[in-house]
Amino acid sequence: VKPWNNVAIVGVGLIGGSVGLALRQRGLAEAVTGIGRRAESLRVAKRVGAVTRTTTDLAGGVAEADLVVVCTPVADIAGHVREAAASCNGAVITDAGSTKAYIVAELDGALPPTARFVGSHPLAGSERSGPAHARADLFVDRVVVVTPTGRTTADDLQTVTQFWKSLGAKIIEMTPTAHDRALAATSHLPHLVAFALAASVPPRDLPLAASGLRDTTRIAGSDPELWAQILVSNQFEVLKALDRFEQSTAALRQALEAGDKKRLVKLLTQAKRKRDALGS
């Protein structure tokens, strides 16, 4: 008997599609229901084998689910969690949003007392999007941050943790605000910087781009609408991370303006040490 009878996935893009593919290839769910607004995405999700049935009706789609995974853009998640909580039959609900405090705040007082929502964030995005890029191994050895609040029961936390582990992920548990503070530094700021760097290159110089510029700006190929939502929903922490980045840039600028090579070497060495700690 499979761990899940019916998993409903709201939003079958890269993340939702990959959740479905992983569940099916690992034989973890009897049925996977893909729920979405766009018929074309649902068709692709079904064709690649990410879901066993599809519907555009969220309420109907979650009615028989024992687990609901909301994989829609950040600005839509709270609304979809509310809808799912109102229509499901005691299912555990989680999400895959890149920011967490905003969603918790939006849901505060808006969920029935019986709702079983636990937030999640798989650190497994890509500059690509859509179910056609979904991969069954997207979460293998990747970190998923699970963000319980004071209202989360130990049982539901355990269920959501076990769910992501069963897809191959490693779990880190954090509060929603600690998550947002850390991710501002490790994901949201790097995206903002990559977009700013791509924007600053004069078009006539693009033919002289080498792998350094390609690597550094790769995530500037990400979806602008999704990333505008993420940045705005974590506005405060992203601005703090941007302050820190601008201090680092100012120190390098100062050393460069002074032609102070010794100071530059020192600053670059400190930066390299942190980079080397990340691995390739």
Add this chain to the structure above:
Amino acid sequence: VKPWNNVAIVGVGLIGGSVGLALRQRGLAEAVTGIGRRAESLRVAKRVGAVTRTTTDLAGGVAEADLVVVCTPVADIAGHVREAAASCNGAVITDAGSTKAYIVAELDGALPPTARFVGSHPLAGSERSGPAHARADLFVDRVVVVTPTGRTTADDLQTVTQFWKSLGAKIIEMTPTAHDRALAATSHLPHLVAFALAASVPPRDLPLAASGLRDTTRIAGSDPELWAQILVSNQFEVLKALDRFEQSTAALRQALEAGDKKRLVKLLTQAKRKRDALGS
């Protein structure tokens, strides 16, 4: 008969070692002389097959060369070109430095009138260094910028162009100052930004790094001494590129502070368009 009888490579690191490997694997040179200060690098270069003989004596090493390729760090290039010009026997001399105007300025009036120097810059670096990482295919389908000046003869320009083409590279011809202006935007600024970004991440957040931060900061794993030299030797153009980047960052900051999602989407979309033009 091979195109080159004896190619002398001054500096057998990643670039110099790869030039040697490519020459030998393509059968383009009878002999390749590796010239360096560190016996250990010379030993590795010989062991991996990048050179046929080695010496720590630059004057002796270039005496019989018909081509000299100076692959030392930017701050050493002008000195090594001068030494090579004084000791060689009519050889064409080129280099592989990441900045060009500084080298031309250092050489101005310092070369004998018979010297045959033409600057080059293969856009084929890596965050790795040393001859152990050398690859025979490092220059295949990569751009090499060749930077003739008013003193360069058509023959010598043709010789250097043909040399890089024979290693598989595509050639772009530019003046030294046009090269430095463009590379400030496409290489030097991205390195500075990657170092600043790596420096700004709080150490406790490093475990939450995903592929986005890894890509964006990959080149911050580069050699700090080499990059301090490159930045200082192109100080003026790098600072201008940094100005442009800070304008891009300021526009994003302003939109984010205002919570202006529409404006953010517009700015991110413009940036993504430029990034998409770079390819993967």
